[in-house]
Amino acid sequence: MRLEVKKTYKLFIGGKFPRSESGRIYKVNNHKGEFLANVAKASRKDVRDSVVVARSAQSGWASATPYNRGQVLYRIAEMLEGRREQFVAEIRELTGKSEKQANQEVDSAIDSWVWHAGWTDKIDAVAGNMNPVAGPFFNISTNQPTGVVAAFAPQDSSLVGLVNTIAPAIVSGNSIIAITSETLPICAVTLAEVLETSDLPGGVVNILTGNASELGSWLASHMDVNAIDLEGTSNAAELEMLAAENLKRVIRKGGYSRTGAKGSLQHILDLMETKTVWHPKGH
Amino acid sequence: MFDYSPAPESKDLVKFQASYGHFIGGKFTKPANTFSTINPATEQVLAEISHGTAKDVDSAVKAARTAYEKTWSKLDGATRGKYLYRIARIIQERSRELAVAETLNNGKPIKETRDVDIPLVASWFFYYAGWADKLDYAGLGANPKAHGVVSQIVPWNFPLMMLAWKIAPALAAGNTVVLKPAETTPLTALLFAEICQQAELPDGVVNIVTGFGDTGAMMVGHPDVNKIAFTGSTDVGRIIAKQIAGTDKKATLELGGKAANIVFEDAALDQAVEGIVNGIFFNQGHVCCAGSRLLVQESVQDVVIKKLKARMENIRLGDPMDKNTDIGAINSKEQLTKIDRLVKQGIKEGGQAWAPSCAIPKNGFWYAPTIITGVSPANTVVREEIFGPVLSVMTFRTPAEAVAKANNSQYGLSAGVWTEKGSRILKMADQLNAGVVWANTFNQFDPASPFGGFKESGYGREGGRHGLLSYLKGSN
Numbered sequence A: 001m002r003l004e005v006k007k008t009y010k011l012f013i014g015g016k017f018p019r020s021e022s023g024r025i026y027k028v029n030n031h032k033g034e035f036l037a038n039v040a041k042a043s044r045k046d047v048r049d050s051v052v053v054a055r056s057a058q059s060g061w062a063s064a065t066p067y068n069r070g071q072v073l074y075r076i077a078e079m080l081e082g083r084r085e086q087f088v089a090e091i092r093e094l095t096g097k098s099e100k101q102a103n104q105e106v107d108s109a110i111d112s113w114v115w116h117a118g119w120t121d122k123i124d125a126v127a128g129n130m131n132p133v134a135g136p137f138f139n140i141s142t143n144q145p146t147g148v149v150a151a152f153a154p155q156d157s158s159l160v161g162l163v164n165t166i167a168p169a170i171v172s173g174n175s176i177i178a179i180t181s182e183t184l185p186i187c188a189v190t191l192a193e194v195l196e197t198s199d200l201p202g203g204v205v206n207i208l209t210g211n212a213s214e215l216g217s218w219l220a221s222h223m224d225v226n227a228i229d230l231e232g233t234s235n236a237a238e239l240e241m242l243a244a245e246n247l248k249r250v251i252r253k254g255g256y257s258r259t260g261a262k263g264s265l266q267h268i269l270d271l272m273e274t275k276t277v278w279h280p281k282g283h
Numbered sequence B: 001m002f003d004y005s006p007a008p009e010s011k012d013l014v015k016f017q018a019s020y021g022h023f024i025g026g027k028f029t030k031p032a033n034t035f036s037t038i039n040p041a042t043e044q045v046l047a048e049i050s051h052g053t054a055k056d057v058d059s060a061v062k063a064a065r066t067a068y069e070k071t072w073s074k075l076d077g078a079t080r081g082k083y084l085y086r087i088a089r090i091i092q093e094r095s096r097e098l099a100v101a102e103t104l105n106n107g108k109p110i111k112e113t114r115d116v117d118i119p120l121v122a123s124w125f126f127y128y129a130g131w132a133d134k135l136d137y138a139g140l141g142a143n144p145k146a147h148g149v150v151s152q153i154v155p156w157n158f159p160l161m162m163l164a165w166k167i168a169p170a171l172a173a174g175n176t177v178v179l180k181p182a183e184t185t186p187l188t189a190l191l192f193a194e195i196c197q198q199a200e201l202p203d204g205v206v207n208i209v210t211g212f213g214d215t216g217a218m219m220v221g222h223p224d225v226n227k228i229a230f231t232g233s234t235d236v237g238r239i240i241a242k243q244i245a246g247t248d249k250k251a252t253l254e255l256g257g258k259a260a261n262i263v264f265e266d267a268a269l270d271q272a273v274e275g276i277v278n279g280i281f282f283n284q285g286h287v288c289c290a291g292s293r294l295l296v297q298e299s300v301q302d303v304v305i306k307k308l309k310a311r312m313e314n315i316r317l318g319d320p321m322d323k324n325t326d327i328g329a330i331n332s333k334e335q336l337t338k339i340d341r342l343v344k345q346g347i348k349e350g351g352q353a354w355a356p357s358c359a360i361p362k363n364g365f366w367y368a369p370t371i372i373t374g375v376s377p378a379n380t381v382v383r384e385e386i387f388g389p390v391l392s393v394m395t396f397r398t399p400a401e402a403v404a405k406a407n408n409s410q411y412g413l414s415a416g417v418w419t420e421k422g423s424r425i426l427k428m429a430d431q432l433n434a435g436v437v438w439a440n441t442f443n444q445f446d447p448a449s450p451f452g453g454f455k456e457s458g459y460g461r462e463g464g465r466h467g468l469l470s471y472l473k474g475s476n
Helices: A044-063 A066-082 A084-095 A099-117 A123-127 A160-170 A186-196 A212-220 A236-246 A265-270 B054-070 B077-093 B095-106 B110-129 B159-172 B187-198 B213-221 B234-243 B269-285 B298-312 B333-348 B399-407 B422-431 B464-469
Strands: A025-029 A035-040 A137-145 A148-152 A175-179 A205-208 A227-229 A249-251 A272-280 B034-039 B044-050 B149-153 B176-180 B206-208 B227-231 B250-254 B260-263 B293-297 B352-354 B370-373 B390-396 B414-418 B436-439
Touching (some): A035 A186, A044 A137, A044 A175, A044 A212, A066 A084, A066 A099, A066 A160, A066 A186, A099 A160, A123 A265, A148 A212, A160 A186, A160 A227, A186 A205, A249 A265, A265 A272, B054 B149, B054 B206, B077 B095, B077 B159, B077 B187, B095 B159, B095 B187, B149 B159, B149 B213, B159 B187, B159 B227, B159 B464, B227 B234, B234 B250, B260 B269, B260 B399, B269 B298, B269 B390, B269 B414, B293 B298, B293 B399, B298 B390, B333 B370, B333 B390, B399 B422, B414 B422
Parallel strands (some): A148 A175, A175 A205, A227 A249, B149 B227, B176 B206, B260 B293, B260 B414, B293 B390
Antiparallel strands (some): A025 A035, A137 A272, B034 B044, B352 B370
């Protein structure tokens, strides 16, 4: 009998798969409570390294054309579809869902990437406008990504919740540090492998497995993070207080559903800034 | 240089009462816990103002809640709009009086209150009046909902204009409000309360509570308030963001700024110099979006500074009521002290300060228009918001360096770009992290145009369709 080769579950930072700088791991069990894997337990240093690479990757991603970003997001859907069997198996093992239920979750995750991919070049068409000011000026409002987003994926979802946390941030050109569900991190690591093979520039998405309560305060108080999504946190009020120090944009817990095949335009816009440009008209 | 004869506007155009209470539920309360409000140009007392207590705030919020539930949320949008049109018209009718009142209480030149502040106040109400029955088109789908009761806290730099930016969209969207004007400039808000009475606005839809920061904190903390709208300093914005953490309260925060005004060598330099002057000396530099960091391309540094100094020699500082005055009084002694402290710090750190020769009046609070050269991005006067008529000057060589220096700030409210090259304007506008970019112009405002910042300049927008969204939520 051939012995199976098992995967080492690591972090995803700057397009690479490092172990936690701290060397820490934690045990993840399957739905029956049996040992499944040792998963990297991200530390404060991993958080800080992620913010540095997320910042350096952000402007390049934001200046890619919307058509290009749309194709990259669509490519993610393609790669995810190709790995369907693996995700279904992982979801079933982790959560005990039936094959049908697991397939439905993967369907939603893939379709959500497709839904978001189509938004890249339409956001300003519906959420930006010319402003008819009372004077001889050309005046236009458009939207641009807010910058570096820190996000806590829902704790009760292994795949679709994470997808619906990452996609609304990166669709517009933000970069993100996503903290996975602590108990359901296996699909997150596999999703990182999907992202790594989807022409997404390294550092745009960084995925950290570990304990949200421990990592939360480092991200919420980090002065080079522009926005924070508190969905998967258990101490949201405390983190919102820390986030106020540099006036981070805050997505409160429960603000948006993370389970569906469609996201929310408002969720995308919450992670964007309206910019208004004036220029005189004349000869 | 011409000599100007005095051309003062008449103070008799406005009659203040000796003392004012709060405006709650359509009526003025009896004045209590009063403090004096003065004319900063003369230090003369204009009226006694009530310092709002927890009880005052509570009764104002109750009045707003009652008005929201019994009256305002039941009215159709067209009727709400008609009330706002009425208010806009009364403001136009009483514009001379309001301009004089604002100048007396704030210290800003009458030509600015007459030509900028009050016309914008009227246009803000007129603009949002038209939105009240068109909320389905705002971008949130059909039947968007108001938040309910909104606490609004406004600063002293554009007292009535900031009130209009807050109240007009809030009411159009169907909210009711409790508004607190700044402690140094409460008078036009109290005149506005009279205007609400003249417009027969239902009682409690607009409530005005006067007082200091403690009154504002109680308005933010009140459990029956659904939304906070604040314009003021980043420090207070942080406190408010912390205060509402973990609640369901929404917030719009318009905070500080340190705008870069970028002049390229191919700019129309005389126009650019006018833009620099308007950018930093408009309203004594008491403007959150003031162009307080001049970034001038190295090749034209000498000529721009020479032209700027020559232009500054022609700026007229003095009696704000005089129609020829360009720079009026600093709003308060406290603000004057802060400006003075920061400029001294700038000189201590190696900056060279220059101001034109101009006579400073004996009474009141004044600061001559000043430029500081020889400073770098690390200097205090380049980093901190001075909120006064003080311009820090730096240079750059390439567009990339201009962008890097402009974006090197905790703030991101506004920016200016001066160049005759269209493609450069568009590229700069893309790269500057600022909520408003003025290209070949500066300090333009319009009710149809969204205003608000990136980063620590706050969040949310005021003005335009985006500003309406700050007061609405989707119905599902």
